[in-house]
Structure formats: structure tokens, C-alpha cells
Amino acid sequence: MGVSVMEGFTKSLAMTILSEIGDKTFFVAAIMAMRHPRRFVLAGSLGALYIMTVISVFFGWAAPNVLSRKFSHLVTTVLFFAFGLWSLWEGLTEGGASEELAEVEAKLSADPKENGISAKATVKSKVNDDTKKQERPFLTQFFSPILLEAFSLTFFGEWGDKSQIATIGLAADENPVGVVLGGILGHTLCTAAAVFGGKTLAARISERMVAVSGGILFVIFGIQSLLTKVENV
Structure with missing residues (x-):
């Protein structure tokens, strides 16, 4: 590819941080961590994000092998400029992360699991407890339901997202x-x-500054990509 691991690492790290702070999945982790054990929320969220990162990188790596190198490079350049302008627009207009927070809070508050009484608290005997365990879905016998909920909300929330x-x-x-x-x-x-103090962090960080910084970063990536010559191999 003619590019170093460190260059890809640096760009990806900066892009991810500026894209994810105040994002929907950020607030999912923050709000769930206030209501459930943090270790389950952290494990579920990170598991989903790691898998999504690998899938996304695979698609990006495969694109030049399916399409021409010049065409995939052109698409990448356009995407950088498009997302840069998108982030700048979000940063210079109202809404943004506040709407994301409200949407996530509404979705999690509507979850019947949040308002229901744990069935385990009503189990009076070991026999009933064992019966209930056998009736659970297969995956929840091995993974915490909270972990699975954090995983699914994060995975599907990230799918198709800008980042x-x-x-x-x-x-x-x-x-x-x-x-x-x-x-x-x-x-x-x-x-x-997010898990260890997301709502406090989000309240102290300027939504506008994060969006504008991310937009500027994307535009810089776009300019660099535009100035980079790629041979069609």
C-alpha cells in the first residue's frame, strides 16, 4: 500500500475519538453504566465496537481489490470532504449531541427491562431458579443479559454510522x-x-467544539488524500 502502519494508526485514532465523543453509542454506554454493572456494559460495548471496526476495515481493504485503485481513492477523498462538511454543519448549528442524548434516554427508558422487577428476586427455591435458567435463551446462559443488551444496542447503533x-x-x-x-x-x-463518567464528561465538553474539530480533521484528511497520487494497479 505504500503507507505506514503508524500513519494509519494515527489517523484512525484521531478520527475515532473525535467521531465517537458525544455520539449515540457513547451515550448508550454512559446511560447503561449508570443503571447496570459497569463491567458488563464496558465488555458489551467494546465487543461490538471492536467487531465493527474489523468489519469496516475489511470492507475498506477489500474495496481496492474489487474496484480500481484510483476509483476507490476518489471515493475516499469525497467521503472525507463530505463528512468534514457534515461535522462542521452540525457544529455550527443547534442540536447535535443533545438530541442524541435525548434519543438514547428515551429508547432506554422505554425498555421494559428497565422498569420491570427482576425475576430472580421472586425465586424462592433452588428448583425454580434452575428451571428458569433452563428456560433462558441459549446465549443468556453464558453471557449477562446486560452485556448482550449493550452489545446489540452498540453494534446496530454503529452500523451505517458516519464513523x-x-x-x-x-x-x-x-x-x-x-x-x-x-x-x-x-x-x-x-x-x-463514557462508562466511568460519560454524562459528566459530555456535560463539560463543548458539543460544538468536538463537531468542528472533527470536521476540520476530516477536511484535512480530504486535502491530503486529494494531493496524494495513486497508481491504478
Whole structure:
């Protein structure tokens, strides 16, 4: 590819952090961590984000092998500029992360599991408890329902998101190993921050500044990509 692992790592790390702070999946982790054991929320969220990162990088890596190198490079350049302008628009207009927070809170509050009384509290005998365990879905016998909920909400919330598409575009132009490592570290830092104090952090960080910074970063990536000559191989 002619590009270093470190370059892909640095770009992916910066892009992930600026894309995920104040994102929907950030607030999913933050709000769930206030209501459930943090270790389950952290494990479920990170598991989903790691898998999504690998999938996205795979798509980006495969794109130049399916399409021409010049065409995939052009698409990547357009994506960087498009997402840069999108983020700048979000940062210069009202809404943004506040709407994301309200949407996530409404969705989680509507979850019947949040308002229901745990069935385990009503189990009076070991026989009934064993029966209930056997009736659970297969996966919940081995994984916490909270972990699975955090995983599913994060995975499907990230699917098709701006950061996922940007990761695909970045992997098409940069070293895929570096993009994976940078994305994993970026997601780890953001999700850990969300789980261990996300709502406080989100209240202190300027939504507008994060969006504008992310937009500027995407535009810089776009300019760099535009100035990079790629041979059609």
C-alpha cells in the first residue's frame, strides 16, 4: 500500500475519538453504566465496537481489490470532504449531541427491562431458579443479559454510522493494520470514558467544539488524500 502502519494508526485514532465523543453509542454506554454493572456494559460495548471496526476495515481493504485503485481513492477523498462538511454543519448549528442524548434516554427508558422487577428476586427455591435458567435463551446462559443488551444496542447503533463509513474509507487508503489498531484504541478510550463518567464528561465538553474539530480533521484528511497520487494497479 505504500503507507505506514503508524500513519494509519494515527489517523484512525484521531478520527475515532473525535467521531465517537458525544455520539449515540457513547451515550448508550454512559446511560447503561449508570443503571447496570459497569463491567458488563464496558465488555458489551467494546465487543461490538471492536467487531465493527474489523468489519469496516475489511470492507475498506477489500474495496481496492474489487474496484480500481484510483476509483476507490476518489471515493475516499469525497467521503472525507463530505463528512468534514457534515461535522462542521452540525457544529455550527443547534442540536447535535443533545438530541442524541435525548434519543438514547428515551429508547432506554422505554425498555421494559428497565422498569420491570427482576425475576430472580421472586425465586424462592433452588428448583425454580434452575428451571428458569433452563428456560433462558441459549446465549443468556453464558453471557449477562446486560452485556448482550449493550452489545446489540452498540453494534446496530454503529452500523451505517458516519464513523463506520469513514473507517471504511480510511482503510481503503491507509494501512489496514494501523487503522484497526487506531480504531480499537480510540473506541477503548471513548467507551471507558463514557462508562466511568460519560454524562459528566459530555456535560463539560463543548458539543460544538468536538463537531468542528472533527470536521476540520476530516477536511484535512480530504486535502491530503486529494494531493496524494495513486497508481491504478
